[in-house]
Amino acid sequence: MDSNKRAALLLSLIDKLEEKESWCGETHIQKATYFLQSMTGVDLGLDFILYKHGPFSFDLRDELSAMRATRLLELEPVPPYGPQLRPTAIGRRLLERFPKTLERHRRALETVAEHLGPRNVAELERLATALLASQKHADAEAGARWLNQIKPHIDPRSAKEAIEEVRGWTEDFATA
């Protein structure tokens, strides 16, 4: 995907997450982007692997850093917590240049924001890893055991609930 389009989609995703009262830290954007790629088919060309807090993309981390370097995004410190990511005025001008792309994927972006926006990092970790588990294991029980094995702080019951919750979103995301 063209780098300007990818930047526009990421900026739009951040905007929509913020509308749904997301904290918009890097973890939030990582997990939301994972859902956007995995469940809506919007291919941003980013590779995700399993890492500390579930699915993570080093490509996306570098992309967000590059967007800060080119002043499309800025960091807003929020004491006593870490910073939030926000589109800048330059970022908003980029958004205005891709109306068709953003309209084509508007429903997908909004669906991700609706489901994930209000969630905190612990919930995002659980849900994103549940999505990964669900993709690796057709059977929810097997997926829950795998999830609990790699994330022992997520007990098997919570793991299974998370997998079932994510699977319950399939219809919403399919129409996005």
Added chain:
Amino acid sequence: MKLAVGPMHASRNPESGDREDVVFSDWESILSEIITSDVFGADRMDYLLRDSLHAGVAYGKFDHHRLIDTLRILPARHEGTDASEPKLGIEKGGLQAAESLLWARYLMYTQVYFHPVRRIYDQHLADFLRKWLKKGVFSTQAEEHLNMTDNEVLSAMFEAMRDETAEGHDAATAILRRQHFRLVYELNPADLEITKDPGKAIYDRLCEKYQSENIKHDAYRGKGEVADFPILLGDGEIISGRSASTAISQMPTVAVDYVFIEPGIREEAKLFLREERESILKSAVPKEED
């Protein structure tokens, strides 16, 4: 091994080059941070001080003794929640040393590692090696690889420079006779308001006008995690470094964008760009296709 190289490199399969899952426990994360962290990693502290000394600049210096004395493992609030995870942080007394480390990193990157002459020499060296090495790459046979030292390369460059018909003659001459390509454009932050890739736009236009073999482009945008860490205040409260320090929160992300040109046509190109720069950049404004 994964502790020493850090998660980004540990996740890369050395044979396929693909990214693979990598699991770090909290304790492994801390141990790896001590070695490889973008903020307090021993590797970074070492190379900033070492490179500063050997390059003869003061930019990379900071009070590393004070910083190390104040390092602590702290429960860091995680992105908007009070739930915490252990991270490498500092006591409040080490904040200024941490600020000077981060500024040292920024200044070494912009003034040394990404200095335009250093970057164009990299390109000329790569051009020479591509022409001179068998199949354009270093051997992967252990003995052959280890036998290829700076001495072999420099000796070959001198030979190539003296022989106009030798492979890599132009690149060797550019380096050894300091006839390297000269800077004709470097990133102006105001240009980012027009397009996020101004150097590429300038490079493309100059290639059309002066032919691509006379022009080179070098762009870099900062990578890696947001530099943040927990700070232990005197009253026991733990806050984010970016919240506690204006110097850290205002620190820019490194961005360079250079266009270089064959020295003989540099003055003409500068005049051309003085007239045409704005229209070149405006033509590069991203547009959506139908």
